[in-house]
Amino acid sequence: MATTSRDRIMTEALRLFGEQGFAKTSVAQIEQAAGLSGGSGALYRHFKSKDELLVQAVAARLEDRGEWEQFLAPDFSIADMLAELSPAGRTVDKLLTLGRVGLARLDHDRDVTRILLRDNSIPAPLLEVFRQQEYAVVMSTVTRALVELAGDQAREQDWDATAAVLVGALAHFWMMHDIFDGGHPADVDTDRYLRATAELVAARIDWVDTDPAPRRTAGVVSPEVSR
Template identity: 80%
Template sequence: MASTSRDRIMTEALRLFGEQGFAKTSVAQIEQAAGLSGGSGALYRHFKSKDELLVRAVASRLDDRAEWDQFLSPEFALTAALDSVTGGGSTVDMIVALCRIGLARLDHDRDVTRILLRDNSIPAELLEVFRQREYAVVMAAVTRGLRELAGDRVRDQDWDATAAVLVGALAHFWMMGDIFDGGHPANIGEDRYLRATAEMIAARLDWAGTEGEDRG
């Protein structure tokens, strides 16, 4: 299906915002990149302003969940899926698999991630769009996954905070790799980083279970 002028504007705007920054990208540049006459004002037939374009383009990209949609469904058995992916692997293996899913999502949203993590000129409205449509949804899925991995042995731990640590670790690794052209400044590869992250989260699961037994 052929893309519309509106679709092309949103796609090219996100790319330019991600590469150059929101403030440094002009309406004329977006129009030209979208195959329109630069400086013609054609963008304003679809969007009232560059700010509105940014918010709507980001919301559209975040709503494009594709294969990630299943992982974010409240009814989805996340641990069963991770168990299948790892071939019955350990808890650490399943957390590593979960981390890879998260990194793939960050790559899918590369332009959006760059805008949010590296651009301080974006409007506040965009942060709320991201918080509601992406971060809150992802956090809910990761928190649910941690609870599933912990099982019945522990129920009252602060899995929201643990999920925030895990999501933050992935965002940091992705951002450092993006800034340093694919390599972490500490010269730690993806496999090592994800394994270390997974081992710490798995230790938290084990510790929480032992703590629950001690209280019992």
């Protein structure tokens, strides 16, 4: 299927924004990269401004979830999928797999990830698009995965906070890895980092809370509260 001028503009804009930064990328550069006459103003036939182009291009890219779409199905068991991909069956191994899935998602949308994690010149409306269309979805999915892995222990922990820690750890590692051209300033490789992260989260899953107060977790109701 032939791509339209609008599609080419969005694709090339994301690439340039990711490589050069939003502020340093000109409309003329985007037009030229998209096969249009640079400086002709052809971009404005599709978008009111460079800001609008960025917001719409990122939103369109985030909507294309590809293989990750299955995680959003209400009857899809993330724990079963992790168990299938982690034959050893240990909680740490399942969390290692979850971490690799998370890094793969960040890599899949490399340009968008760079824009969101490394560029402080992006317009505020884009942050809201990211919060609603990506971060909230990822947080919900990771929280559900942790609750499923915890099983009967689910009510004992604040899984929202645990998910935020795990997602933040993966995003930080991806960003450092990208900034330092495939390395990490602490000289820690991907497998070591993911294992350390998985072991920390596994400790929380296996930890029994002695505080009887119910914990708040989005979408999860403590058995004591539901009675």
